[in-house]
Amino acid sequence: MKIWGALIVTLAFVIITSIISVNLWGEKAEVIAEDVQLTLTMEMTVAQFGTANELSKTLLKEVFGLSTPEQMEQPLGSFGLSQEQISEKVNKAHALATEDATKNWFKIPLKFALWFLFMILCFVLLIKKKIVSRKTRLGLYGLGFVIFGVILGADPSPMGTVKDAIVLYASKGVLFPPRLVAFGVFTLTVVLANKFICSWGCQVGTLQDFIFRLNRNAKDAGSGGLPQFKIPFVVSNTIRVLFFIALIWVAFSWAYDLTEEIDPFKIFKPLKMSIIGWVFIVGTLIASLFVYRPWCHLFCPFGMTGWLFEKLSLFKIKVNYDACISCKACEKACPSEVMGGILKRDKLVIPDCFSCGNCIESCPTDAVSFAFGKREKPPAGKFDE
Ligand code: SF4
Numbered sequence: 001m002k003i004w005g006a007l008i009v010t011l012a013f014v015i016i017t018s019i020i021s022v023n024l025w026g027e028k029a030e031v032i033a034e035d036v037q038l039t040l041t042m043e044m045t046v047a048q049f050g051t052a053n054e055l056s057k058t059l060l061k062e063v064f065g066l067s068t069p070e071q072m073e074q075p076l077g078s079f080g081l082s083q084e085q086i087s088e089k090v091n092k093a094h095a096l097a098t099e100d101a102t103k104n105w106f107k108i109p110l111k112f113a114l115w116f117l118f119m120i121l122c123f124v125l126l127i128k129k130k131i132v133s134r135k136t137r138l139g140l141y142g143l144g145f146v147i148f149g150v151i152l153g154a155d156p157s158p159m160g161t162v163k164d165a166i167v168l169y170a171s172k173g174v175l176f177p178p179r180l181v182a183f184g185v186f187t188l189t190v191v192l193a194n195k196f197i198c199s200w201g202c203q204v205g206t207l208q209d210f211i212f213r214l215n216r217n218a219k220d221a222g223s224g225g226l227p228q229f230k231i232p233f234v235v236s237n238t239i240r241v242l243f244f245i246a247l248i249w250v251a252f253s254w255a256y257d258l259t260e261e262i263d264p265f266k267i268f269k270p271l272k273m274s275i276i277g278w279v280f281i282v283g284t285l286i287a288s289l290f291v292y293r294p295w296c297h298l299f300c301p302f303g304m305t306g307w308l309f310e311k312l313s314l315f316k317i318k319v320n321y322d323a324c325i326s327c328k329a330c331e332k333a334c335p336s337e338v339m340g341g342i343l344k345r346d347k348l349v350i351p352d353c354f355s356c357g358n359c360i361e362s363c364p365t366d367a368v369s370f371a372f373g374k375r376e377k378p379p380a381g382k383f384d385e
Pocket residue numbers: 158159197198199202203204205206293295296297300301302303304306
């Protein structure tokens with residue numbers, strides 16, 4: 001009863017405070033620009049073309065590569081472009097300008113700065129083995145979704161850098177450069193410290209993790225009353241890969257965003273959620289009580305790319321086999337199947353590790369750490385029953 005009560009309070013808090021926050025920021029809706037039907041003859045000057053279609057000088061400069069004001073008086077036919085090429089270039093530039101106009105360029109740098117400070121704090125705590133209790137984790141994950149979700153909103157997000165880029169490119173043939181930079185930055189954090197943006201920065205990731213911890217015992221090493229399940233990685237990753245393929249296919253075939261209705265980041269802009277969205281997103285968050293980070297493991301496009309890049313991570317969970325007594329306490333305490341893979345190295349692929357540190361504190365001989373360098377392999381026969 002206590003767990004369900006805590007879940008209801010958490011969801012009500014997120015929904016109500018997010019509505020207030022969105023209103024305070026005056027968030028603009030994210031939309032993909034409609035194609036513009038242009039009034040266009042090759043005899044028109046650039047200036048006339050701009051006026052007839054209400055196009056800005058910046059856009060015209062970009063489309064025709066203008067370098068002097070005098071070129072505004074040149075006819076369109078003198079630029080060596082066909083009507084179709086002009087139309088395509090205008091629509092691409094228009095799509096990028098629309099994307100740019102929906103962004104809050106005060107909030108985005110602020111969010112990235114806070115992300116870095118917060119991730120550095122969590123990194124230091126993890127390295128020094130200070131994230132040692134359910135309460136610490138609840139506090140950090142709580143701060144994560146309140147700062148980066150409730151206060152600073154759904155956008156930007158790690159998932160958006162992958163998913164929105166695919167959808168915009170598929171529908172308009174353009175990539176929004178700031179999004180590529182953000183994807184590069186997020187991926188860098190994954191490579192520096194195992195999946196760190198997902199672990200401690202992502203607003204939906206930290207919210208799911210917070211909810212999962214509501215249903216853990218005092219040691220944060222097992223369920224806290226309601227059952228918890230570990231989905232076999234082969235199942236969760238197959239679904240995630242298929243969903244990723246479907247996302248690309250639908251985007252390129254119908255210029256449609258497959259996550260449009262079910263994007264869980266919309267929990268931080270609840271008034272934009274459809275009925276399907278409410279059912280799916282709230283359902284996913286309720287499922288987080290029983291299964292570790294269901295959205296991350298089953299659907300998230302950044303979760304998938306991050307899982308590939310975490311193979312290169314410099315800092316990660318490592319085991320000192322000289323100290324390890326093969327008790328497998330770390331494997332049991334891990335919320336997913338990953339610690340079994342890290343510990344025994346008996347599987348072809350290692351699942352996602354969300355750098356939560358449960359395995360570190362559960363080890364009775366202090367053999368597990370979050371440290372720099374390659375993982376060792378266990379000595380032969382170490383885990384034979
Ligand atoms: S995998 Fe999870 S934590 Fe990472 S971006 Fe996706 S939702 Fe966020």
